[in-house]
Amino acid sequence: MSKIIEAENLTKIYKRGAEKIYALNNATFSINKGEIVSVTGPSGSGKTTLVNVLGCLDNPTSGSLKIEGRQIFSANANLSEAELTRIRRNIFGYVFQKFFLIPTLTVRENILLPSVFQPELKTDDKNLNRIMENLDIAKRKYHLPSQLSGGEMQRVAVARALINNPSVLIADEPTGNLDSKRSDEIKDLLVNLNKNHGITVVLVTHNPRLAQIGNSFIELNDGKLEGG
Amino acid sequence: MNIFQLAYKNLLRRKLRTCFTVAGITLSTWVLVTLLGFNKGYENSLNNDIDGMGFQIVLTAKGCPYEAATLMLKGGTGLRYMPQDIVQNVDNAKEVLQTTQMLMHAEFDPDKGENGGTAVYMGIDPLTYPLMKPYLKFKQGQWFDNDNSADEIVLGYEAAELEQREIGDLMLLPGSDREYKVVGILNRSGTQDDGMIFLPLKSVQETFDKRGLITMLGIQLTREADAAAFEEELYKLPDVQVVSMAQVKNTIMSLVSSAKVIVFAIAFIAFLIAMSGVLNTVLMSVFERFQEIGILKSMGALPKDIFKMILTETILLCAGGGLCGILLAYAFSGISEAAIRYFLPFAPAGNIIAIDVKIIILSFFIITLTGIIGGIYPAFKAANIRPLDSIRSDSV
């Protein structure tokens, strides 16, 4: 299996006054293409920090990160903001605990939002409809976010993350705002995306039922990889 | 969907706030367009008034007021006279096309209007005056017979309305029992002639006991004449003042220019307010959308995309307000004109607020530029939001 993400001694230090906080402490691991990786650990253990660095939303303080074999961060060279943006566009889709939908845009427009900034993104209606069918929100196409349930809103957010056909979907507590029935819907959705579309999923969750869909696990404690 | 549509939809999120901001911009654009229109219209109408005099140089006795408005302000006093035969010094000069002699007389008439008023009588030469003022058209009747002492009167448009006279009516001049017959009423010309009561020169001289005297000599120069040099020449005549129309215009314009400074200061302040309104609105909306903008960046938006989006929002606000302001200024220019007239010491006839395409385009340009200046800082701020900061800021 080919490695899509390779992390070596990733460290992220936050300074709070004189105190140094190791949000990530020498994390070394790799993620294979087509895996679901569940990231777990107590609150404050560095889960969000980890996936933000993996997703190129944040820089590590030290260590190296390779994505699809390409060196993104290393001791001597970091990519520019424009290059990072290009990698975010081409490789990643992000889903967060909050849905971040734009209230004045319809479901359809919210899903198409990434294409506003990515002219090279050819979003034909077929692709869009397929995604919406897949996530069971097609009949909500012309509704505003305020007319949707929480589960539907999160599915719209997932659809938006999928519009650029990412190879890696990063989901940071995607069910954190949902009840258990809606959580199960999202769980099934992630499994489906992974199985049928080969998308690599990096999933941060507190929910053990959701975490169990992973076929690989990263457990963090105080920024350190458990058993790693 | 493109950035433009996205920006537009973003503005709809806070409709009330958007409306207030647009209203602010509307108001300042209104002020700007009106002031620019005034700036142009006033000068235009003044030029019209002055060109309408038909002659480029007026000779008067030293210290004599030379236009009706000043005369009226002074209640008709202060006139000085020159002997009629001064004409001989002028007529033969090669620069002179023709001259016309005038005797102005102003008299306070207690029966006029509600509180009485000053009537301005103008003795003119029926042979030359109409020739110099070919644009004076008659509403009814015509000029006097070519007789310099006919008992006839021609009324300016406003004078006729004020005196409530019609063709064929007989009029008495104050202090005389000579009866004059109204033979003509002029159309509105937009110049000071509108308020005049015209009589043959000799009649005025006789009635008001000014035989052989005139107040003004209007001189029309030939096309090729060197006006400045000829003016110098005229200064050599004893006890006269030479008034060139260019000079009159300058005097009045300088009178108005101090008023203009205040007016433009007000416009400038209005603009500062509009600009800070824009800045405030857009900055607030950027802070409100801190997280969201970060999310847009995680979706692949580059700093320049975000910059463009915020700036587009600003420009939309300003363009919207600008258009409304221009429409309002246009629609209410009549009211603004009345207001300005009320405050000005001297307002020429005609439209003193002239709003034309150039002014509209200029104002629109200025207001949009204001928007861009006001929007740059918030847009810059937004462009530099890091995707991460925003995603975090909810967990804190």
Ligand SMILES: Nc1ncnc2c1ncn2[C@@H]1O[C@H](COP(=O)(O)OP(=O)(O)OP(=O)(O)O)[C@@H](O)[C@H]1O
């Ligand atoms: N911007 C920051 N400045 C300072 N400290 C930070 C910052 N972001 C995170 N931290 C600290 O780094 C550590 C790891 O935070 P992180 O958000 O990654 O934890 P987490 O595992 O995602 O927690 P949770 O389960 O509550 O979301 C925490 O101690 C946190 O307080």
Ligand SMILES: [Mg+2]
């Ligand atoms: Mg977290």
